[in-house]
Amino acid sequence: MLVHDTALIYGRYLRQSLRSRFALLFGMLTPLLYLLFFGPLLTGLPLGGKGSSWQTLVPGLLLQLGLFGGLFAGFTIVIEKGQGVVERMRVTPVSRLALLLGRVLRDATVLLFQAVLLVLAALVMGLRAPLWGVLIGFGFVALLTLSLASLSYALGMKADAPQEFAPLVNAVSMPSMLLSGLMLPMSLAPAWLDVLSHFVPFRYLVDAVRDAYVGSYAGAHVLYGVLVAVGFAALSVTVGTRVFRRAGA
Amino acid sequence: MAAVISAAGLARTFQTKRGPVQAVRGIDLTVHEGEILGFLGPNGAGKTTTLRMLTTLLAPTGGTATVAGCDLRTDPVGVRRACGYVAQSGGVDAQITVREELVTQGRMYRLPKAVAVERAGELADELGLTGLLDRKTAALSGGRRRRLDIAMALTHRPRVLFLDEPTTGLDPGSRAGLWDLVRRLRDEHGTTVFLTTHYLDEADALADRLVVVDQGVVVAQGTPSALKLEHAGSIDASLQDAFLAITGRGPRPADATPIAV
Numbered sequence: 001m002l003v004h005d006t007a008l009i010y011g012r013y014l015r016q017s018l019r020s021r022f023a024l025l026f027g028m029l030t031p032l033l034y035l036l037f038f039g040p041l042l043t044g045l046p047l048g049g050k051g052s053s054w055q056t057l058v059p060g061l062l063l064q065l066g067l068f069g070g071l072f073a074g075f076t077i078v079i080e081k082g083q084g085v086v087e088r089m090r091v092t093p094v095s096r097l098a099l100l101l102g103r104v105l106r107d108a109t110v111l112l113f114q115a116v117l118l119v120l121a122a123l124v125m126g127l128r129a130p131l132w133g134v135l136i137g138f139g140f141v142a143l144l145t146l147s148l149a150s151l152s153y154a155l156g157m158k159a160d161a162p163q164e165f166a167p168l169v170n171a172v173s174m175p176s177m178l179l180s181g182l183m184l185p186m187s188l189a190p191a192w193l194d195v196l197s198h199f200v201p202f203r204y205l206v207d208a209v210r211d212a213y214v215g216s217y218a219g220a221h222v223l224y225g226v227l228v229a230v231g232f233a234a235l236s237v238t239v240g241t242r243v244f245r246r247a248g249a
Numbered sequence: 250m251a252a253v254i255s256a257a258g259l260a261r262t263f264q265t266k267r268g269p270v271q272a273v274r275g276i277d278l279t280v281h282e283g284e285i286l287g288f289l290g291p292n293g294a295g296k297t298t299t300l301r302m303l304t305t306l307l308a309p310t311g312g313t314a315t316v317a318g319c320d321l322r323t324d325p326v327g328v329r330r331a332c333g334y335v336a337q338s339g340g341v342d343a344q345i346t347v348r349e350e351l352v353t354q355g356r357m358y359r360l361p362k363a364v365a366v367e368r369a370g371e372l373a374d375e376l377g378l379t380g381l382l383d384r385k386t387a388a389l390s391g392g393r394r395r396r397l398d399i400a401m402a403l404t405h406r407p408r409v410l411f412l413d414e415p416t417t418g419l420d421p422g423s424r425a426g427l428w429d430l431v432r433r434l435r436d437e438h439g440t441t442v443f444l445t446t447h448y449l450d451e452a453d454a455l456a457d458r459l460v461v462v463d464q465g466v467v468v469a470q471g472t473p474s475a476l477k478l479e480h481a482g483s484i485d486a487s488l489q490d491a492f493l494a495i496t497g498r499g500p501r502p503a504d505a506t507p508i509a510v
Contacts, residue, residue, distance in 0.1 A: 001359075008356050012349075019344065080342070088340025088401065091304050092357040093329045246308075 005095040009102025017110050027069050028114040031061040034183070035122055043126070048187040051214040054127035059137055059209035060182035061122075062115050063202060066141040067182070069111045070148025071173050073103070074156030078165050081157070100244045104149040104237075111145040112138055133212040136222075140209050140229055144202070147233040150240030157243050182206055204228040253409055253441045254280035254303065258312030260465070261298050272298040274465035275312060282408075285435055285442045287456030287473075289449070291496055295465040296445045297337070300413050303443070304334040317408050330358075332409040333402030337417065340398060343387035347378060347397055350386060351404070358405040365404075372400040376430070392423030399430065410434065412444040416451060428455050449488040461495050469495045 017024055035058070042053035049056040080086050089099060115138055119127070152169065159165040177183070179193075180202035186194050197203045208225020211217070259276040262269045273295040280286045290296050301307040303316055305325040313320065319327030341350050348369055355365030373379045376396045381389060389397060395415060402410060412431070416424045428451070434440040446452055452459055453473045461469040461476070469476060474484045481490040 004359070005357070008353065012353050015349075016342070016344065082338070083342065084336045084338035084340035085342055087306055087336055088334075088354075089357065090306055091329055091332070091334045092354070093326050093359065094357040 002095050002098055002101075005098030006101045006105065009094070009098050010105050011102075013103055013106040014109060017106060024110065024113070025117075027110070028065060028118055030068065031065045031118055032121060034061055034064070035118065035125060038183075039122075039125055042184075048185055049210060049214070050216070052126070052128065054122060054125065055129055055213040056185055056210055057183075058119065058122045058127050058129070059213050060184075060206055061118060062137050062141050063144060063180075063206050063209065064177060064182045065114055065118060066111055066144035067148065067177060067202060068173060069114070070107065070145040071152050071169050073107045073145075073149035074152030074154070074159075075162065075165060075169075077103070077153050077156035078159055078162050086157075096244045097241055100150060100153055100237075100240050103153060104146050104240070107149040108142045108145045112142055115141045129213045130215045132217065133209075133215055136212040136217070137209045140205050140225065143229045143233050144205060147229075147236035150236040154240045154243040176200060176202055179203070180206055185210065201228050201232050251282045252279045253282045254278070254314070254316050254443065256299075256303070256312065256314035259299065259302060259309055259314050260311035261295075261302060261307060262310045271465055273302070276462065276465070276467055278460050278467055278470070280409075280441060280443060282441055283435060283439045284457040285431060285444070285455055287452040287459045288443060288445045288462070289447075289452055289459055289492065290445075290462040291498060292447075294462045294496075296462060297413055299462070300334070300411055300443075300445065303328075304332060304411055305329055306334075330405065331407055332411060333405070333407040334411045335395075335398045335402045335413065335415060337413045339394060341386040341394070341401065344385055346383055346385055347373070347389070348382040350397070351382075351400060354401045354404045360405075368404060372403060375403075376400045392419050392426065395419060395423065395427065396430070399427075403434075406438070407440070409441045409443060412442065414445055414447065416446065416448065424451070431455060449492055453488045461492065463496045 039054065039057050042057055045053065047053055047056045077086060090096070119134060155168065156165055179197050179200045181189070181197055182202070186197045186203065189197065204224045205228065207221040211219055211221040216222070256276050256278050259273065260271070261273045262271050276295070276299055288296055288299070298307065302309050302321065303314060305321060305328050309321065313322070315321070316328045317331030319331060321328060351369035351372060352365045355368050356362065360368060369382070373382055376399065378393065378397060378400065381393065386394065386397060399412070399415070416427055419427065431442050431444070432455070435442060444456070456473065458472055459470060459476055460467055469480065471479070473488055476495070477486045477488060477491045478484045479491075480494040481487070
């Protein structure tokens with residue numbers, strides 16, 4: 001039943017995404033702009049990484065994509081609650097967990113699609129990276145999206161209006177991006193900032209993807225990245241499930 | 250007649266920043282199979298909260314209730330299979346077509362795909378939506394949108410249909426059409442209909458029996474004629490007079506003083 005219901009909800013929301021092609025591409029506008037107009041500034045700078053500046057920047061942009069795409073996913077459920085769609089689904093016998101999983105799997109699919117386009121654009125700009133590293137990067141984008149979208153939907157279920165939801169998500173997303181070193185590696189940071197960034201989980205993910213992009217798969221960075229990403233996903237999906245299972249507000 | 254809904258002491262208290270609010274203090278009621286029950290009460294009386302509890306959307310904080318023999322607390326899935334619910338706001342996505350919403354709804358009730366497609370066609374016929382299956386729901390008029398909301402709730406042929414202020418905002422023609430539909434559901438399918446409304450003419454014309462709530466408890470119940478006789482002195486009195494007498498919210502002396510212009 002869970003699989004049937006999840007597939008049903010996934011299909012409904014994926015068709016919804018495919019209908020609005022504009023929204024499908026709009027989500028990747030910010031990282032794309034960074035790639036085009038910020039990336040070229042870094043090509044001659046010493047970033048402390050092993051490969052080219054693209055192998056440092058592109059992993060950061062991929063996670064930026066997942067970070068913003070995931071965190072803002074719950075916005076749609078605030079709108080749907082206003083339309084009565086959420087309650088209408090909740091009076092059917094459909095699995096509560098499927099209502100969450102179908103949505104977050106849709107988000108992961110859309111973000112992966114955008115991630116592939118972003119990497120293709122990066123190849124044109126000059127990125128060269130091993131195939132396995134690129135695939136590992138996609139894996140991290142998917143896990144990050146699943147995690148953040150689950151938390152975001154949970155928050156969206158609790159929020160009564162978009163005006164409540166948006167400021168909170170904004171307050172989380174910008175510091176997360178800056179403190180995890182998505183744009184430039186934290187190895188360039190003064191000690192206090194470097195220490196602070198270790199308290200932000202996304203720091204471990206971006207370090208792992210940067211290692212993967214230079215072909216180093218077996219180091220401590222990738223190990224820590226996997227542990228943090230999987231642990232964070234388990235925690236987030238648990239939180240999301242609890243909120244979706246509980247009836248009413 | 251068999252009871253299809255029975256509630257005893259059903260209550261819900263909300264925890265708010267200003268302390269607990271008792272939205273529903275303890276509802277006792279019985280709804281018989283195949284009747285149209287009008288659930289009346291002033292704004293804030295607890296009508297929607299009661300409806301949300303009976304449809305499993307909100308967990309009660311006190312009391313018990315069964316719907317179609319299933320206990321709200323121990324068998325919410327059984328309750329969901331037996332009832333349909335149309336919220337005040339409706340519940341369709343504006344950008345999706347009528348057909349897709351109806352088919353997806355059928356599949357959420359675990360109908361196989363082919364059956365869900367067939368059922369969508371049947372419902373469209375029955376509710377006068379046939380030519381509109383491929384329109385986006387945003388393109389429907391208010392009356393048609395309301396019929397679609399009801400079609401969604403009828404997908405699984407529920408024994409009990411809950412309608413929360415179904416005719417609010419509809420023109421007189423659409424209202425009359427909706428009354429006919431509700432009567433047809435009772436007469437042809439034996440569906441029990443539990444509806445809330447603020448229109449007392451609607452309650453009078455449509456409901457077999459009325460339950461009046463105020464401040465979270467049942468304050469009166471009976472057929473429209475019985476309530477008029479008991480609370481307004483005559484079966485020829487208006488239901489409005491009876492309602493105002495029951496809820497104690499008749500025109501106050503202050504309202505009678507002329508307003509200075």
